[in-house]
Each structure stands twice: as C-alpha cells, then as structure tokens.
Amino acid sequence: MPWPSRKRDKGAVADKKEPDAKIAKTEEETSDKEEEEKPAKPPAGSSKSGWKNWKKTKESESGGEESKITYCHWLLKSEPESRLEKGVDVKFSVDDLKAQPNQTTCWDGVRNYQARNFLRAMKIGQQAFFYHSNCKEPGIVAIVKIVKEAYPDHTQFDQKDPHYDSTSRKENPKWSMVDVQFVRMTKRFIPLSEIKAHHLAHKADGGPLKDMMLFTRQRLSIQPLTQEQFDFVLSLEEEKPH
DNA sequence: GCCAACGTTGGC
DNA sequence: GCCAACGTTGGC
Numbered sequence: 196m197p198w199p200s201r202k203r204d205k206g207a208v209a210d211k212k213e214p215d216a217k218i219a220k221t222e223e224e225t226s227d228k229e230e231e232e233k234p235a236k237p238p239a240g241s242s243k244s245g246w247k248n249w250k251k252t253k254e255s256e257s258g259g260e261e262s263k264i265t266y267c268h269w270l271l272k273s274e275p276e277s278r279l280e281k282g283v284d285v286k287f288s289v290d291d292l293k294a295q296p297n298q299t300t301c302w303d304g305v306r307n308y309q310a311r312n313f314l315r316a317m318k319i320g321q322q323a324f325f326y327h328s329n330c331k332e333p334g335i336v337a338i339v340k341i342v343k344e345a346y347p348d349h350t351q352f353d354q355k356d357p358h359y360d361s362t363s364r365k366e367n368p369k370w371s372m373v374d375v376q377f378v379r380m381t382k383r384f385i386p387l388s389e390i391k392a393h394h395l396a397h398k399a400d401g402g403p404l405k406d407m408m409l410f411t412r413q414r415l416s417i418q419p420l421t422q423e424q425f426d427f428v429l430s431l432e433e434e435k436p437h
Numbered sequence: 438g439c440c441a442a443c444g445t446t447g448g449c
Numbered sequence: 450g451c452c453a454a455c456g457t458t459g460g461c
Contacts, residue, residue, distance in 0.1 A: 272459090307444075329459045387460080414443060414458050 266316060266419035269323035270409065271302065271339065271375065276330045281357040289325050289337045289380070298377035299342060302417075303350045304358040306370060310417035315345040317373050324420070324428065325377075326409075334386035335428065343374035382432040390428065403427040 275288030285304070292300055305311050318341060325337040347368035350356040363369040390409065397405040403423040408415060420428070 274459090309444095333460070412443095413441095413460085416458085 266313070267321055267422060268420040268425035269313070269317065269321065269341075270326050270335075270418050270420055271323050272326045272328040272416040274329045275327045278329070283357045285357065288327065289377070292325065292337075292339070292375075292377050299374055301343075301348075301372045301374050303348045303372045304356075305348070305372065305417060306358055306360065307416065309412075310415055311369075311371055313417045313419055314371050314373055316419075317341045317344060319344055322378065322425070323375065324381075324425075328416075332384070332386060334384055334388075334390070335381055336384055337380045338378040339375040340378050341373055342376045345371040345373050348372040381429075385428065385431050389431065393427070393431075 273287045273289075273292075274285055275290075277284050277286040279285075287300075292298060302314065305314055321341045323339050323341070324335045325339050326335050327333055348358075348370040350358045351360040351363045351368060351370045352365060353359055358370075360369060387409075390404065390407070393402070394404040394407050394410050397403060403421070404427060407420070407424055408418040412418060
C-alpha cells in the first residue's frame with residue numbers, strides 16, 4: 196500500500212466491537228452474493244453497443260439488480276481538498292492520481308453496497324469520469340480507465356485505516372476495489388452546475404441526461420453512465436463554458 | 438458552516 | 450418489518 200489514503204465512500208463502516216458476530220442483514224439484502232462464476236471476458240470491442248446491450252441475468256433480490264446489468268462507463272467521485280477522517284486526510288485530487296506510479300491507483304475505501312456492486316461490475320478498459328466532489332468547484336476534471344477488475348479492498352482489514360470494517364472477514368471480504376489509471380484531462384473543466392443545467396433541460400425534453408445518477412442518486416460515489424450520457428457529457432468539453 | 442438528502446441502525 | 454434516530458455525503 197504505497198499510496199496515500201484517498202477516495203472515500205462511507206456510510207456503512209460499522210464500528211462494532213465484536214468482529215464477525217453476525218452477517219448484517221442489510222448486506223445480504225443489498226449485496227449480490229459471492230458468485231462463483233467469473234465474469235466472462237470484457238465486452239471489449241465486441242458487439243456491445245453500450246447501453247443497449249445491458250443484460251440482466253437471473254433475478255435474485257431487489258437490491259442487487261444494478262449489479263446484474265452490464266454497464267460500460269462510469270463516474271468516480273473523489274475529494275480534491277483536504278479533509279480529515281479519523282485523523283487521516285482523505286484528499287485525492289486528479290493531480291494526486293497523476294503523481295502515482297504509472298498514474299494508477301487502487302480505488303479503495305468504498306463502503307456503500309450499491310457503489311461496491313458497481314465497482315464489481317467494472318471491466319478492464321472501460322472509461323470513467325474523474326469527478327471532484329465536496330469542494331469549491333465540483334465537476335469533471337479527467338478521464339480514467341479501469342486497469343484491474345474488482346479484488347478485495349485491503350483497507351477493510353487495516354485497523355488504522357479510516358475505512359476499517361471490523362465486521363469483514365478475510366475468508367469473505369465485504370468490500371472490493373478496482374485499479375484505475377489516468378487517461379487524460381478533459382479539454383476543460385466541466386462543472387457540476389453546467390451538467391445540472393443540462394439535466395434539468397433534459398428532464399423537460401427527454402434528453403440524454405434526464406436520468407443521470409449524479410442527480411437521481413446524489414450521494415452515490417460510484418455510478419454508471421449510459422453510452423448516451425457519457426457521449427453527451429464528453430461533447431461538452433468542446434463547447435465554451437457558460 | 439449549514440443543512441437537505443438519504444443510507445444505516447436498532448427499538449419495538 | 451416499521452420507522453425514528455442517527456450518521457454521512459456533498460452542494461451551496
């Protein structure tokens with residue numbers, strides 16, 4: 196773990212005293228079980244036409260449905276400004292990412308089941324927006340790509356980590372992370388305010404950002420974008436700021 | 438710094 | 450299984 200602490204996504208860190216006394220009910224309901232089947236190969240350049248090709252495998256529970264869908268693009272929130280969480284600075288800006296070896300980092304610290312399930316759905320090569328949150332100027336600053344698919348998040352077992360989870364067992368880790376690599380800065384900063392203006396307009400006229408999760412699931416730190424949403428947001432970098 | 442949104446926890 | 454209390458997220 197050569198990396199500074201970063202990213203965050205809490206909401207479920209249980210500071211219980213007793214270790215693995217019980218499996219939280221909420222976990223069973225909102226998380227997909229450990230599936231034995233390895234995900235088939237990434238939909239690389241295959242016939243996947245993005246959103247149109249999402250597939251739903253067998254229905255299990257209500258909460259897990261997002262995890263059964265194949266998405267192609269993502270948005271990852273990270274805090275670019277210093278903030279202490281249990282005495283540890285969780286700041287991780289795009290500049291911090293660029294400073295990593297290979298401009299690559301593990302996306303640890305996600306402690307929300309829905310976000311975790313999205314992490315687990317990510318495939319190598321898929322692109323994501325790097326979004327600065329909880330800061331002066333929230334918005335999209337860069338594009339990153341998935342370079343390693345979900346594997347256990349080691350910070351859940353580290354008592355000194357702000358995202359330590361005493362209820363997680365090594366034999367059956369609750370939390371996952373992926374590795375992401377910097378691809379490029381967006382041609383300009385794309386502020387939340389601008390994306391939101393389009394979202395509001397699209398709610399009225401049925402445009403691509405109508406159901407963007409940035410607004411419909413405002414607290415979710417890992418979220419999927421449809422092909423249409425991704426393309427539309429990307430097209431904004433060619434425009435002049437408002 | 439405020440506070441609305443919303444996920445989690447736990448009493449009943 | 451409901452729901453009030455609580456804690457976190459994150460814009461403003």
